[in-house]
Amino acid sequence: MNPDDPDAATPGVLVSSSRVELQQLMLPADANPLGSIHGGAVLKLIDSAAAVVGWRHARGPVVTARLDDISFLRPVSVGNLLVVKASANAAWRTSIEVGVRVEAEDLSTGGRWHVASAYVIMVAVDAQGKPRPVPPVKVETQEDERRFTAAQQRRVARAS
Numbered sequence: 001m002n003p004d005d006p007d008a009a010t011p012g013v014l015v016s017s018s019r020v021e022l023q024q025l026m027l028p029a030d031a032n033p034l035g036s037i038h039g040g041a042v043l044k045l046i047d048s049a050a051a052v053v054g055w056r057h058a059r060g061p062v063v064t065a066r067l068d069d070i071s072f073l074r075p076v077s078v079g080n081l082l083v084v085k086a087s088a089n090a091a092w093r094t095s096i097e098v099g100v101r102v103e104a105e106d107l108s109t110g111g112r113w114h115v116a117s118a119y120v121i122m123v124a125v126d127a128q129g130k131p132r133p134v135p136p137v138k139v140e141t142q143e144d145e146r147r148f149t150a151a152q153q154r155r156v157a158r159a160s
C-alpha cells in the first residue's frame with residue numbers, strides 16, 4: 001500500500017508513484033562531428049524514461065509498442081544536460097500511455113529550452129512476452145486529469 005495515497009481503497013496507481021525525471025550530460029559519443037546531438041540519442045532517453053514509468057506502474061516488465069509522432073524543436077549540443085520528465089497519462093487493459101517532455105539545459109547559464117515531447121505506449125508483458133493486465137492510473141491534480149482526458153482522446157484517434 002502506498003502511504004502517500006489518501007484514496008488507497010480505490011484500485012489504481014497514483015501518477016506520482018511512477019513519475020520519473022532522468023538527467024544525462026550529452027557527450028561527444030552522442031553527437032555528429034559538428035557537436036550536435038543525434039536525434040537517436042534523445043529517442044533512447046525518451047524510451048528509457050517511458051520504460052521506467054511503465055515498469056513502476058505495472059510493477060513488472062514492459063515493452064515499447066508505439067512512439068507517437070515526434071518533432072525535434074531545437075538543437076542540443078555536447079555539454080548540454082538533457083532533462084527527461086515522464087509520467088503515466090492513462091492505462092487501459094494491458095497498455096499505458098506515458099507522456100514524455102525533454103528539455104536541455106545550458107549548464108553555464110542555467111537556461112533551459114524545450115527539445116521534444118512524445119507519447120509512448122508501453123505494454124506490460126509476462127515471462128512469455130504476452131500482454132498482461134495493468135492497474136488503472138489514479139489522477140491527483142488538475143494537470144493529471146487534463147492529461148488523462150487527452151490520452152483517452154488520442155486512444156480513440158489511434159484506433160480510427
Ligand SMILES: CC(C)(COP(=O)(O)OP(=O)(O)OC[C@H]1O[C@@H](n2cnc3c(N)ncnc32)[C@H](O)[C@@H]1OP(=O)(O)O)[C@@H](O)C(=O)NCCC(=O)NCCS
Pocket residue numbers: 063064065066091092093094095096121123125129130131158
Ligand atoms: C507490444 C506487444 C506485446 C503487443 O502484443 P499483441 O499480441 O499485439 O497484443 P494485443 O493486440 O493484445 O495488444 C496489447 C495492448 O497493446 C496495445 N498495442 C499494441 N500495439 C500497439 C500500437 N502499435 N499502438 C498502440 N497500442 C498498441 C493494444 O492496444 C493493447 O492495449 P490494451 O490491452 O490496453 O487495450 C507485441 O506487439 C510486441 O511484443 N511487440 C514488440 C515490442 C518490442 O520489442 N519493443 C521494442 C522495439 S525494438
